[in-house]
Amino acid sequence: MARQPLRMRFRSLLQCVLVVVACIASGTLECGGIVPTVAERRGAQLYTRMCVVCHAADGRGYAADQAPALGNQNFLASVSDEFLRNAIANGRTGSTMSAWSRGHGGPLSNEDIETLVGSLHAWRERPRVVLDEGPLIGDAGRGAGVFARECARCHGPEGTGGPFIHIGNVDLLSTASNGFLRYATREGRTGTAMAGFASSLGNGAIDDVVALMRTWQTHLASVPRPVPPKPPPIPLGPVPLNPRGPEPMGFHATPATTPADVIKAQLDRRAKMAVLDARAPSDYLNEHIAGAVSVPFYDPDPYVAQLPRDAWLVCYCACPHAESGTLAQKLAANGFTKVTVLDEGLGVWKSRKYATHTGVDP
Ligand code: HEC
Numbered sequence: 575m576a577r578q579p580l581r582m583r584f585r586s587l588l589q590c591v592l593v594v595v596a597c598i599a600s601g602t603l604e605c606g607g608i609v610p611t612v613a614e615r616r617g618a619q620l621y622t623r624m625c626v627v628c629h630a631a632d633g634r635g636y637a638a639d640q641a642p643a644l645g646n647q648n649f650l651a652s653v654s655d656e657f658l659r660n661a662i663a664n665g666r667t668g669s670t671m672s673a674w675s676r677g678h679g680g681p682l683s684n685e686d687i688e689t690l691v692g693s694l695h696a697w698r699e700r701p702r703v704v705l706d707e708g709p710l711i712g713d714a715g716r717g718a719g720v721f722a723r724e725c726a727r728c729h730g731p732e733g734t735g736g737p738f739i740h741i742g743n744v745d746l747l748s749t750a751s752n753g754f755l756r757y758a759t760r761e762g763r764t765g766t767a768m769a770g771f772a773s774s775l776g777n778g779a780i781d782d783v784v785a786l787m788r789t790w791q792t793h794l795a796s797v798p799r800p801v802p803p804k805p806p807p808i809p810l811g812p813v814p815l816n817p818r819g820p821e822p823m824g825f826h827a828t829p830a831t832t833p834a835d836v837i838k839a840q841l842d843r844r845a846k847m848a849v850l851d852a853r854a855p856s857d858y859l860n861e862h863i864a865g866a867v868s869v870p871f872y873d874p875d876p877y878v879a880q881l882p883r884d885a886w887l888v889c890y891c892a893c894p895h896a897e898s899g900t901l902a903q904k905l906a907a908n909g910f911t912k913v914t915v916l917d918e919g920l921g922v923w924k925s926r927k928y929a930t931h932t933g934v935d936p
């Protein structure tokens with residue numbers, strides 16, 4: 575291969591250096607790619623640590639627990655920052671979506687939440703749409719018929735308790751504008767189970783349904799979340815339970831899981847074990863298994879040194895095992911061998927009327 579003259583080689587080297595300098599100076603571009611800003615890196619890091627377990631990489635959704643597709647283009651084009659901020663900070667009562675703000679005992683500062691809102695919008699590939707915020711002309715009575723026929727099988731009879739997102743949730747409705755609800759119902763969410771109803775129902779019937787949804791906003795009161803006495807992390811309570819008790823029977827080491835009934839029987843037998851609540855501390859404060867301590871899945875490190883290595887550690891969440899499974903994996907990676915996951919999660923524990931507590935104490 576013929577060698578380039580020295581002067582040409584020098585010139586191309588110089589060009590390359592100039593491009594690199596310009597890229598670094600602008601803070602956005604690198605030769606061949608985009609360099610994330612500090613906020614973008616922080617947002618991506620938070621999302622990966624705390625949200626990906628349910629909402630999946632790139633916001634595809636449905637990794638666990640029917641968590642919706644936050645990266646969906648119809649969603650991002652229509653959602654306001656205020657809506658996102660509220661959902662992240664306050665969570666969604668009655669679902670596994672935690673309140674992530676420090677004010678509720680979660681791990682995120684207001685600045686973190688803003689950063690996450692920015693990260694979600696970074697997935698938006700087209701401009702925001704202008705929403706139809708015209709006055710609602712629907713009739714809730716007519717809407718009830720349409721809803722029962724077209725929507726209830728996915729969203730539940732009054733927008734909760736169905737297999738998909740609880741659109742009857744009061745926290746959602748109080749931050750969703752009529753335009754947002756109309757747009758979601760008219761256009762749907764491409765690539766998810768939510769089809770658009772613009773052509774099958776028409777705008778009139780859609781307004782009837784939105785009018786119906788507005789009636790739920792008043793009769794489903796939001797359950798106030800307890801305020802933490804101090805910002806998290808919550809100090810680890812006494813572990814293990816029953817330090818002089820017998821070894822539990824019938825526990826299966828992670829990745830296998832152990833049924834709730836087996837765990838309850840071993841607690842009743844006063845067996846030696848620790849019960850770890852893997853959810854955000856805000857959920858722990860709200861309600862946790864009696865005797866459990868808070869060890870959030872996204873950051874068990876502050877607790878690892880204090881956890882016993884010779885006692886079984888039972889991880890649980892509400893998902894029923896997305897967050898608890900993540901915690902169990904992290905503990906196993908830290909060399910703990912007696913780790914199991916409560917198979918059915920807190921929901922089944924509660925439905926069996928097994929004991930739970932509220933507040934910071936186990
Ligand atoms: C086949 C199941 C299915 C049916 C039927 C259905 N939906 Fe949905 N709906 C979904 C899913 C799934 C989502 C969330 C999609 C996502 O991940 O973004 C959704 C989202 C929504 C949202 C947006 C909520 C939010 O905060 O993002 C609204 C509003 C909504 N649906 C209203 C309706 C109405 C009104 C009807 C009936 C006319 C209806 N849906 C019928 C599955 C369904």
Ligand code: HEC
Pocket residue numbers: 620621624625626627628629638639640641642644649657658661662666669670671672674690738739740741743746893896897
């Ligand atoms: C344990 C699973 C889980 C985790 C972890 C989780 N979410 Fe959610 N999220 C959900 C579920 C489930 C819903 C829907 C709640 C409902 O049906 O009312 C939701 C709803 C939302 C919504 C509202 C979407 C809409 O269309 O109305 C936003 C925004 C959101 N989550 C953001 C986040 C962010 C940001 C994080 C990380 C800090 C996160 N979530 C972590 C399960 C989760």
